[in-house]
Structures are given as C-alpha cells and as structure tokens.
Amino acid sequence: MSDVFTLKFEYKGQPHILEVHIMNQQYKTVFKVMIEEHEIIFEPDEEGYVRAVSSQPMHDHLKQIDIGLLHHVAELIVHHIQG
Numbered sequence: 001m002s003d004v005f006t007l008k009f010e011y012k013g014q015p016h017i018l019e020v021h022i023m024n025q026q027y028k029t030v031f032k033v034m035i036e037e038h039e040i041i042f043e044p045d046e047e048g049y050v051r052a053v054s055s056q057p058m059h060d061h062l063k064q065i066d067i068g069l070l071h072h073v074a075e076l077i078v079h080h081i082q083g
C-alpha cells in the first residue's frame with residue numbers, strides 16, 4: 001500500500017479530489033485528509049470502521065464542515081483499504 005492515495009468523488013453535486021495520507025502511529029494506521037480547510041484524521045474504531053477526528057476544535061474554523069461529507073469520506077476510505 002502506498003503512503004498516499006487519491007479519492008475522486010461527487011458529493012451533493014460538488015466534485016471533490018482529496019489526497020489521503022497514510023500514517024502509522026503506535027498501534028494503528030490512520031488516514032490524514034484536508035477537507036474544506038480542516039485537517040481530519042480518520043482512525044480505526046472497534047467495529048472496523050473509521051472515525052473522524054479534527055486536529056483542532058471544529059468551532060475554531062470559519063468554514064463549517066458537512067458531517068455527511070465526513071461520513072462519505074470515511075466510507076470511501078474503508079472501501080479503498082478493503083478493496
């Protein structure tokens with residue numbers, strides 16, 4: 001598996017191209033993505049999915065992120081690593 005992969009998709013009529021950086025941390029692999037000026041880390045959870053964690057509190061940003069978009073990106077990451 002390479003250290004970076006690209007997700008290309010459309011969400012609510014808007015095209016998105018996101019670089020996903022694969023990073024190994026102590027006992028897990030995480031996926032770092034910049035989404036709408038937010039650095040988001042997707043990390044594995046106990047059920048085999050990934051959860052989104054922001055590097056900074058979400059309320060510190062002027063532009064809010066669509067939670068549905070985070071869910072969609074998480075699904076695409078899971079699909080990519082399983083496929």
